[in-house]
Every structure is written in C-alpha cells, then in structure tokens.
Amino acid sequence: MKRDMRLRGLSSEHHHALLLARSLLDRRGEWTPRDGAALLERMRVELEPHFRVEEELLLPALGAAGAMDLVQRTLEDHAFLRASAEEAARGSPQAAYALGERLHAHVRFEESEVFPACEALLAPEVLDEVGRRASSAH
Numbered sequence: 001m002k003r004d005m006r007l008r009g010l011s012s013e014h015h016h017a018l019l020l021a022r023s024l025l026d027r028r029g030e031w032t033p034r035d036g037a038a039l040l041e042r043m044r045v046e047l048e049p050h051f052r053v054e055e056e057l058l059l060p061a062l063g064a065a066g067a068m069d070l071v072q073r074t075l076e077d078h079a080f081l082r083a084s085a086e087e088a089a090r091g092s093p094q095a096a097y098a099l100g101e102r103l104h105a106h107v108r109f110e111e112s113e114v115f116p117a118c119e120a121l122l123a124p125e126v127l128d129e130v131g132r133r134a135s136s137a138h
C-alpha cells in the first residue's frame with residue numbers, strides 16, 4: 001500500500017531504525033562502552049525527534065479518534081526503547097539485544113497498524129503538521 005506523502009519522512013526514518021535494530025541483533029553479545037555511547041547519540045539525534053513527532057502529533061490525534069489501544073502500545077514501546085538504550089549505554093549487552101528486538105517489532109507494528117490508522121482517521125491538518133515537522137527534522 002502506498003504511504004501518505006506526509007508520513008513518508010517518518011517511514012524513511014523507520015528504514016534507518018530497522019538497520020539499527022539489525023546491527024544490534026547481529027552483535028550477539030559483543031558490546032563495548034564505545035558502542036553504548038554511539039547508541040545514545042543515535043537515540044538523541046535520530047530516534048528521540050522521531051518519537052516526539054509521534055507522541056506530540058500522531059498519538060493525541062489517534063487517541064481522540066478512539067484508537068487508544070494503538071496509542072497505549074506505541075507509548076509502551078517507546079518507554080521500553082528509551083529505558084533499554086540507557087541500560088545498554090551503561091554496558092548491558094542484553095539490553096542492547098532487547099532494544100534491537102523491540103525496535104524491529106515496533107517499526108513493523110507502526111508500519112502495519114499505526115500508520116494505516118493515521119491515514120484513515122487523522123484530520124488533514126494533523127497530517128500536514130506531521131509532514132512539516134518530519135521534513136524539518138532532516
């Protein structure tokens with residue numbers, strides 16, 4: 001299915017997130033302090049701004065449209081991803097692996113359920129704002 005133009009910035013960021021997830025899963029326990037620092041930097045520069053567009057624009061609008069289950073699961077995933085990144089940065093290879101798994105599942109969930117619901121339920125003004133925010137983040 002073709003993604004709404006205004007969600008394509010976020011979708012292309014999902015592609016990068018999948019590559020990050022894959023690289024975390026491929027490490028198989030190899031994890032250094034330097035890897036932890038690099039991961040935190042990617043969280044700050046790539047994932048946090050992306051989460052914020054979702055949390056500030058998409059999720060309130062989805063909640064208002066009645067899709068509370070999607071909102072809830074998205075927020076739980078984001079909380080898990082933030083917490084496991086902090087734990088991985090403190091040196092835990094298990095947390096890095098768990099982050100890779102959850103990030104992969106989270107992107108699949110958003111692409112298959114959250115974004116189609118946004119396309120179906122959100123007002124054009126909300127999608128316009130998402131398009132503006134997502135493209136100005138690059």
Ligand SMILES: [Fe+2]
Nearest residue numbers: 051054074110
């Ligand atoms: Fe998300």
Ligand SMILES: [Fe+2]
Nearest residue numbers: 014050054110
């Ligand atoms: Fe996302």
